[in-house]
Amino acid sequence: MDLVMKLSTYFLPTLKETPSEATVVSHRLMLRAGMISQSTAGIYSWLPLGLRVLKKVEQIVREEQDRMGGQEVLMPLLQTAELWQESGRYDGYGKEMLRMQDRHERDLLFGPTAEEVITDIFRRYIKSYKALPKCFYQIHWKFRDEIRPRFGVMRGREFLMKDAYSFDVDKESAVNTYRAMMRTYLKTFQRLGLAVIPVRADTGVIGGDLSHEFHVLAQTGESQVYYDKKFDTFRENIDQVDVDEIMGLYAMADEMHKPEECPLEGEDLREARGIEVGHIFNFGTKYSEILNAKVVLADGSSIAPEMGSYGIGVSRLVGAIIEANHDEQGIIWPESVAPFQVALIGLGGTVEVSEVCERIYKDLEKVGVSVLYDNRSEGPGVKFSTADLIGLPWQIILGPKGLQEGLAEIKCRRTGDRESIPLESLVSYMQEKLC
RNA sequence: CGGGGCGUAGCGCAGCCUGGUAGCGCACCUGGUUUGGGUCCAGGGGGUCGGAGGUUCGAAUCCUCUCGCCCCGACCA
Numbered sequence: 174m175d176l177v178m179k180l181s182t183y184f185l186p187t188l189k190e191t192p193s194e195a196t197v198v199s200h201r202l203m204l205r206a207g208m209i210s211q212s213t214a215g216i217y218s219w220l221p222l223g224l225r226v227l228k229k230v231e232q233i234v235r236e237e238q239d240r241m242g243g244q245e246v247l248m249p250l251l252q253t254a255e256l257w258q259e260s261g262r263y264d265g266y267g268k269e270m271l272r273m274q275d276r277h278e279r280d281l282l283f284g285p286t287a288e289e290v291i292t293d294i295f296r297r298y299i300k301s302y303k304a305l306p307k308c309f310y311q312i313h314w315k316f317r318d319e320i321r322p323r324f325g326v327m328r329g330r331e332f333l334m335k336d337a338y339s340f341d342v343d344k345e346s347a348v349n350t351y352r353a354m355m356r357t358y359l360k361t362f363q364r365l366g367l368a369v370i371p372v373r374a375d376t377g378v379i380g381g382d383l384s385h386e387f388h389v390l391a392q393t394g395e396s397q398v399y400y401d402k403k404f405d406t407f408r409e410n411i412d413q414v415d416v417d418e419i420m421g422l423y424a425m426a427d428e429m430h431k432p433e434e435c436p437l438e439g440e441d442l443r444e445a446r447g448i449e450v451g452h453i454f455n456f457g458t459k460y461s462e463i464l465n466a467k468v469v470l471a472d473g474s475s476i477a478p479e480m481g482s483y484g485i486g487v488s489r490l491v492g493a494i495i496e497a498n499h500d501e502q503g504i505i506w507p508e509s510v511a512p513f514q515v516a517l518i519g520l521g522g523t524v525e526v527s528e529v530c531e532r533i534y535k536d537l538e539k540v541g542v543s544v545l546y547d548n549r550s551e552g553p554g555v556k557f558s559t560a561d562l563i564g565l566p567w568q569i570i571l572g573p574k575g576l577q578e579g580l581a582e583i584k585c586r587r588t589g590d591r592e593s594i595p596l597e598s599l600v601s602y603m604q605e606k607l608c
Numbered sequence: 609c610g611g612g613g614c615g616u617a618g619c620g621c622a623g624c625c626u627g628g629u630a631g632c633g634c635a636c637c638u639g640g641u642u643u644g645g646g647u648c649c650a651g652g653g654g655g656u657c658g659g660a661g662g663u664u665c666g667a668a669u670c671c672u673c674u675c676g677c678c679c680c681g682a683c684c685a
Contacts, residue, residue, distance in 0.1 A: 189634065189646065190620045194678050214677070268609095269683080286685095320609070320683065327685095334685055386685095452685065486685030521643050554645040561645090572644060582644090 199495035200325030215322025215330030225512035254280035296466035310337035327492035347479035360412040366507025383455040388447025400424035504564030520572035
């Protein structure tokens with residue numbers, strides 16, 4: 174990705190007024206910040222600024238999947254009906270699944286998930302218990318023809334999802350994989366700057382017996398979650414807490430919460446709003462059995478491997494991050510996903526100011542800091558508003574007055590704190606702030 | 609899918625009730641002005657009034673049908 178862009182040429186169609194269709198804050202801000210453009214209900218184009226964020230999120234998710242031993246694959250968008258008929262889900266999935274025919278009148282569908290495809294791959298190549306465990310994942314577009322898409326990219330029909338599928342030789346090994354994925358998820362969400370609670374969940378259409386949903390805590394969340402207050406104290410280093418301990422704590426989504434069965438009382442029980450951004454399942458041999466995927470054991474007998482599947486809504490996360498990180502002025506990106514690290518704002522439109530600004534961004538570029546330079550001939554108010562709206566973590570402001578004294582101002586978007594820094598130490602100061 | 613709302617310039621809206629051939633703010637273009645919080649002045653371009661049919665001398669406005677978008681509910685990453 175380019176480290177430096179100038180606003181005079183960058184495609185950033187910001188809006189002063191909120192389009193009337195957007196009611197939730199992340200949707201409003203994504204439209205106003207020129208991140209997305211709606212094509213039709215639940216289907217969006219990602220514009221340059223939004224795409225940068227999406228890719229950042231995607232990359233963090235990918236790195237953590239790789240770290241836990243996942244192997245990335247890319248499966249087809251279109252799947253054949255036969256495979257789904259074989260698994261028995263073709264009729265069961267309902268209208269949410271978009272179905273179509275090719276020119277030969279062969280029945281196809283736009284994949285809403287990929288258990289069938291991955292199991293088909295597995296059964297064609299993997300024959301021995303020695304090859305296990307295996308975990309595959311992809312980050313790919315899904316289409317689910319939701320009854321009612323809403324909230325911008327938080328509930329689109331077309332959405333970017335990380336879906337992973339695991340195969341283990343037995344239950345015990347499968348539960349280990351499940352725990353490893355739990356740890357991976359906690360780490361992933363922590364890197365994304367989100368407070369997340371893993372709640373016990375219903376296994377729904379996917380089936381199975383062990384399942385957690387991951388909810389980003391945000392006041393505007395769609396679902397109510399109930400959880401042990403210990404989660405609040407884990408927040409900072411949740412990835413280092415023992416996974417069994419976390420799984421042992423009480424945490425339930427609304428529909429699973431039974432006050433009479435809840436072991437917590439009063440202060441110990443926290444209630445909050447959450448946005449579901451991830452869901453993990455262990456579902457045993459449901460698909461391996463029905464699709465006849467088998468491995469041979471040491472004793473020559475064969476078994477159907479234990480499977481799990483693990484989803485993260487990558488595009489939904491972009492919305493969820495905004496829900497959890499914004500103020501009246503606009504978005505406040507966590508540094509890990511910010512489309513650029515620094516907004517460089519040149520004021521006054523003098524040659525001197527622009528020359529120094531050019532030098533600043535070149536110096537920052539050299540040390541790997543990404544900068545969006547507002548070199549438009551707009552007044553200061555417009556530039557400040559734009560910078561606050563798009564929410565880059567740091568603003569470097571240089572005006573004629575500061576230049577005379579050899580000072581630039583650095584503003585932290587999140588706290589609003591401002592500091593005047595001598596121009597010559599600007600780069601090292603920024604490097605320090607960003608590490 | 610059930611209930612509700614809305615489609616008029618890129619965006620936000622007025623006009624519709626009570627028909628007479630479209631207007632305001634922002635954005636955009638030109639010239640000037642301004643430069644530490646969406647500056648000010650002047651001029652300008654842009655609209656098959658979502659679509660089709662009907663009533664009428666005449667329809668953004670009334671009637672019928674249709675398409676789309678949004679909100680509330682059941683489902684989901």
